[in-house]
Amino acid sequence: MSASRTERLLNLLLALLNTKVGLPRSVLRDKVYHDSAENDVAFGRMFERDKVDLKQFGFEIETLTDPRSFGADDPASTRYRIGKDSNRLPEVNLTPAECTVLLLAAQLWERAALGSAAANAVRKLQAAGGFTDVDLPAGVQPRIKPAGQAFDDVVAAMHGRHPVRFGYLAVSTGREEEREVEPWGLGSRFGQWYLVGFDRGRGAKRLFRLSRMTTAVTVVTGDSFEPPAKFNARAELDALNELPVQQAILDVDKGRLLALRKRAVPPGPIPATSDRDRIVVEFRDPEQLAEELASYGPHATVTGPAELRAAVVRRLKGALDFDAAPEAPVHFPDSGPTPRARKRTSEDQLARMLQLVPFLVHHQGLHIQEVADHFGISRKALIDDLKILICSGLPEGYPDDLLDIQWENDHVYISEHLDLNRPVRFSEDEAAALLTGLAMLGDLPALAGMPEDEPGSALESVTIKLTGAAGQAGRLAGSVAGQSVAPEQSQAFATITKAIREGQQLRLTYLSLQRDEVTERDVDPLRLYSLDNTWYFEAYCHSKEGLRNFRLDRVESLEPNGRPASGTVTARDAFPARLYTPSDDDVLVVLQLTRQGAGLADDYYAERTAQLPDGGLLAEVRFGSAEWLPMFISQHGGSVRILDPEALRQATRAWLNQALAGYDSPSAGRAG
Numbered sequence: 001m002s003a004s005r006t007e008r009l010l011n012l013l014l015a016l017l018n019t020k021v022g023l024p025r026s027v028l029r030d031k032v033y034h035d036s037a038e039n040d041v042a043f044g045r046m047f048e049r050d051k052v053d054l055k056q057f058g059f060e061i062e063t064l065t066d067p068r069s070f071g072a073d074d075p076a077s078t079r080y081r082i083g084k085d086s087n088r089l090p091e092v093n094l095t096p097a098e099c100t101v102l103l104l105a106a107q108l109w110e111r112a113a114l115g116s117a118a119a120n121a122v123r124k125l126q127a128a129g130g131f132t133d134v135d136l137p138a139g140v141q142p143r144i145k146p147a148g149q150a151f152d153d154v155v156a157a158m159h160g161r162h163p164v165r166f167g168y169l170a171v172s173t174g175r176e177e178e179r180e181v182e183p184w185g186l187g188s189r190f191g192q193w194y195l196v197g198f199d200r201g202r203g204a205k206r207l208f209r210l211s212r213m214t215t216a217v218t219v220v221t222g223d224s225f226e227p228p229a230k231f232n233a234r235a236e237l238d239a240l241n242e243l244p245v246q247q248a249i250l251d252v253d254k255g256r257l258l259a260l261r262k263r264a265v266p267p268g269p270i271p272a273t274s275d276r277d278r279i280v281v282e283f284r285d286p287e288q289l290a291e292e293l294a295s296y297g298p299h300a301t302v303t304g305p306a307e308l309r310a311a312v313v314r315r316l317k318g319a320l321d322f323d324a325a326p327e328a329p330v331h332f333p334d335s336g337p338t339p340r341a342r343k344r345t346s347e348d349q350l351a352r353m354l355q356l357v358p359f360l361v362h363h364q365g366l367h368i369q370e371v372a373d374h375f376g377i378s379r380k381a382l383i384d385d386l387k388i389l390i391c392s393g394l395p396e397g398y399p400d401d402l403l404d405i406q407w408e409n410d411h412v413y414i415s416e417h418l419d420l421n422r423p424v425r426f427s428e429d430e431a432a433a434l435l436t437g438l439a440m441l442g443d444l445p446a447l448a449g450m451p452e453d454e455p456g457s458a459l460e461s462v463t464i465k466l467t468g469a470a471g472q473a474g475r476l477a478g479s480v481a482g483q484s485v486a487p488e489q490s491q492a493f494a495t496i497t498k499a500i501r502e503g504q505q506l507r508l509t510y511l512s513l514q515r516d517e518v519t520e521r522d523v524d525p526l527r528l529y530s531l532d533n534t535w536y537f538e539a540y541c542h543s544k545e546g547l548r549n550f551r552l553d554r555v556e557s558l559e560p561n562g563r564p565a566s567g568t569v570t571a572r573d574a575f576p577a578r579l580y581t582p583s584d585d586d587v588l589v590v591l592q593l594t595r596q597g598a599g600l601a602d603d604y605y606a607e608r609t610a611q612l613p614d615g616g617l618l619a620e621v622r623f624g625s626a627e628w629l630p631m632f633i634s635q636h637g638g639s640v641r642i643l644d645p646e647a648l649r650q651a652t653r654a655w656l657n658q659a660l661a662g663y664d665s666p667s668a669g670r671a672g
């Protein structure tokens with residue numbers, strides 16, 4: 001990141017904000033660009049680029065011409081300024097109930113593509129003083145399941161209005177084809193994320209399931225497009241018909257795969273061989289079921305239909321082929337955790353500064369570490385920001401024409417803000433994150449225990465307020481549409497939230513997929529959290545004497561056992577609740593991830609990561625059970641492989657070969 005570029009953008013912004021008559025190019029070059037532009041041509045290019053950057057932050061630069069000049073387009077007589085009110089976030093005053101609903105909506109994106117945008121939008125509301133600190137009801141933490149790197153890339157392309165290219169497994173032919181698409185919108189239906197856009201190769205609108213993309217998404221930054229006026233992803237997806245019900249004929253090992261057997265129709269297995277049963281399971285999406293069946297490896301074989309069988313074989317073979325590919329050298333540049341993050345840029349820093357100044361104006365005297373924590377940066381990074389701010393101001397100004405910020409006693413005060421005391425309007429992705437999140441809450445606020453007369457009205461009223469505040473930036477919100485995250489298991493959800501509020505123990509009967517058994521547990525419930533509309537609750541399990549996470553859709557019965565919660569363990573401070581709880585018995589595994597699978601490093605809380613030249617990733621991850629690793633590798637079908645320990649890699653390879661051999665596939669002998 002170039003600190004000088006950040007300073008230049010900030011000084012240009014302050015200069016254009018604090019002039020009534022506008023500033024000519026000559027003054028801007030002399031006072032703002034004096035150290036940056038070597039000549040008029042370089043200055044012109046830099047100034048035009050900076051105007052585009054400031055427009056992305058919501059600052060519309062007005063061009064004023066002098067009527068006395070010989071030509072209206074005479075550069076020498078043209079002046080520039082920024083209106084002080086046109087770019088400001090309007091006042092948004094929220095009630096505590098509205099703040100609670102809004103925080104639930106913002107948290108949805110915590111680990112997904114719009115996570116930073118949602119956090120920035122909430123910080124802008126906090127900086128404006130219209131947001132009240134609230135506690136979420138009963139420790140409820142809803143969030144969107146990251147839909148892979150493809151989701152992030154498509155959102156970026158939609159924002160920049162760039163086409164995308166990707167390989168796609170066509171439904172009609174079953175063949176992989178390359179598509180070039182103008183991305184109009186993204187949405188979730190039937191448990192899948194869809195891209196809606198204009199397929200340039202076919203000259204028509206098409207819908208694409210992200211799960212059927214066979215390559216990484218490439219954003220064509222050198223090209224652009226205009227989406228249809230008033231495009232609405234939700235309306236497009238409402239017209240999408242659910243796939244018809246089909247029946248899968250499966251041969252499964254006797255005494256195994258209890259969860260799969262419970263879905264069999266009609267109930268009860270039919271003996272197929274001495275060691276296998278034949279069951280029939282209904283499904284709609286062959287790719288979705290194939291991911292699950294591939295994870296069962298040699299314990300389940302698809303007899304029909306052919307499309308489902310081929311999808312499972314493709315995943316197993318993909319995992320073996322990736323294992324046989326040349327290895328990436330294992331080298332992690334740092335000894336400590338290195339979470340994957342986007343490279344810090346001047347735009348990121350300036351965006352944070354534009355939030356920082358109004359935040360300090362409305363929160364005078366906060367401890368410097370508290371401010372750093374609020375913005376999710378280190379103390380050093382915050383001090384670097386403050387040093388740039390106090391050196392920024394008006395061209396040829398006096399000391400009182402500078403931003404005046406002091407933190408000598410570790411408490412930060414600001415006494416001169418140069419009209420940066422109000423946050424900038426929401427960007428398109430910030431508006432999309434909040435408005436789309438609100439639309440996805442559905443009945444969740446009521447289920448989460450908010451008073452019955454508040455949740456519906458609070459959800460409606462905060463949506464109206466934010467839609468008005470977003471203005472034109474709300475365009476992208478119509479391009480992203482998700483399904484409601486309210487849980488289908490509403491009775492279990494209500495029982496757990498009540499037990500958390502009242503400090504009760506619960507007794508549950510639970511189907512463990514990993515152990516392939518049904519057990520009874522006494523637990524102290526701590527909090528609820530979701531990935532899309534799949535809900536979990538974190539609890540202290542008395543039989544296991546430790547923290548465990550339970551899926552609501554695998555809870556067969558649930559009721560208070562009449563005892564108070566023991567208080568042995570409290571919910572961890574970290575947000576969100578982790579789906580995988582680390583322990584001393586974990587297996588430390590080095591994985592290689594393709595660019596498509598790079599998001600798995602975040603999903604499984606990689607302790608160390610390293611970027612690879614092809615866009616993939618090395619990741620060091622803790623797993624609670626080595627026995628589960630072959631299932632993990634096979635279900636992701638060629639997006640991830642084990643590099644170390646070698647014994648686990650060999651065991652997984654043998655497990656995959658055994659699974660593939662069960663299909664009598666010609667590729668079984670040569671794969672891996």
